[in-house]
Amino acid sequence: MKVSDFDFHLPEELIGQTPYKDRDQCRLLVMDKETGEIEHKHFYDIYDQLEKGDTLVLNDTRVIPARLIGEKEDTKGKMEFLLLKRIDKDKWQTLVKPGKRAKIGATFVFGDGLLKAKVIDISDEGSRIVEFYYEGIFEEVLDKLGEMPLPPYITEKLEDKEAYQTVYSKNSGSAAAPTAGLHFTEELLERIKEKGINIVYVTLHVGLGTFRPVKVEDIENHFMHSEYFEISEESAKVINETKENGGRVICVGTTSIRTVESSSEKGKVIPGSGWTNIFIYPGYEFKVVDALITNFHLPESTLLMLVSALSDREKILNAYNIAVEERYKFFSFGDAMFIK
Structure with missing residues (x-):
């Protein structure tokens, strides 16, 4: 299967640049994964799509302000660091720009010395392993100095950091938000619970590899980035009982x-x-998952390949083309899709 099999035309003006003021007011395209039948709704209508005994699985990761602007200690040259993955307490895998200045042993300063960094290694793909030095608690220093690392296709400045967090975000560690969850409000989640739908939480810290393009023509040769996840005994128990009882x-x-x-x-x-x-990607046999609430993804992306696996490529691309015709908003601050 080729990368080009997952291409579609997306006008640039359909890329959502700002979050919805009222999270659950965005549009919702509902698609039957077997028939491909499509309905046009609003996100708050997800309430009517869920049935007693279903279980919703939410990722409670929280985005850290992972973009740091500083300077090289000796030359005072401006540098940008993007935290990708925590390796140890104060050691992080990072993307550094400009990379040629970030040789092993180079030191950098952020916020008038509140935070310092030293490059201790360079990975095969060019990311830098950095050790940070500071006083106090790293998360508090980062909160003071860091910026929210918005995806590259969002060009407008984010006024409110919380707009790029889900209302149930809890466990800090992501470089990007699990954006399908941005559409839920606390009130909508409460109504869903009252209807008899289980809500469970898992954690997966999203890396920026999410936005990395597939560079091989044959998708089976693509190597995915790794991400840290946790799933509790309680969440696993509820999911397993849902399957046993015939719920989704x-x-x-x-x-x-x-x-x-x-x-x-x-x-x-x-x-x-x-x-x-x-x-x-298509051909994968799902072991547990029955349905998916998701945003609309980039052409030729691994995320589009994943949603195609839940239904099939032709039905998903047809739905995407209809979404373009109907002027749905795409990507992180866009509209939503329910594949049922």
Whole structure:
């Protein structure tokens, strides 16, 4: 299967640049994964799409302000650091611009010396392993100095940092938001619970590899980035009971799907934590997940390949082309889709 099989035309003006003021007022395209039948709704209508006994799986990761602007200690040259993955307490895998200045042993300063960094290694793909030095608590220093690392296709400045967090975000560690969850409000979640739908939380810290293009023509040769995940005993228990009782397991976002499917053996979810580089594309047989709430993804992306696996490529691309015709908004601050 070729990367070009997942291409579609997307006018630039359909890329959502600002978050919805009222999260659940965005549009919702509902698609039957078997027939391809499509309905046009609003996100608050998701309430009517869910049935008693279903389980919603939400990723409770929280985005850290992972973009740091500083300077090289000796030359005072301006530098940009993007935190990708925590390796140890004060050691991080980072993307550094301009990279040629970030040789092993180079030191950098942020916020008048509140934070310092030293490059201790360079990975095969060019990212830098950096050790940070500071006084106090790293998360508090980062909150003071860091900026929210918005995806490259969002060009407008974010006025409110919380607009790029889900209302249930809790566990800090992501370089990007699990954006399908941005459409939920606390009130909508409460109504869903009252209807008899289970809500469980998993954690997957989203890396910027999410936005990395597929550079090989044959998608089977693509190597996925790894991301850290956790799934509790309670969440696994509820998901497994849902399957046993004939209910649907509905993931909110591709990150939740990757967590659940990575944790599954013989149709059961096993609690635990670890790293996953699972790559889901058409032909993949889902072990647990039945349905998905998601945003609209980039052409030729691994995320589009994943949603195509849940239905099939032709039906998904047809839905995407209809979304373009109907002027839906795409990507992180766009509209939503329910594949049922």
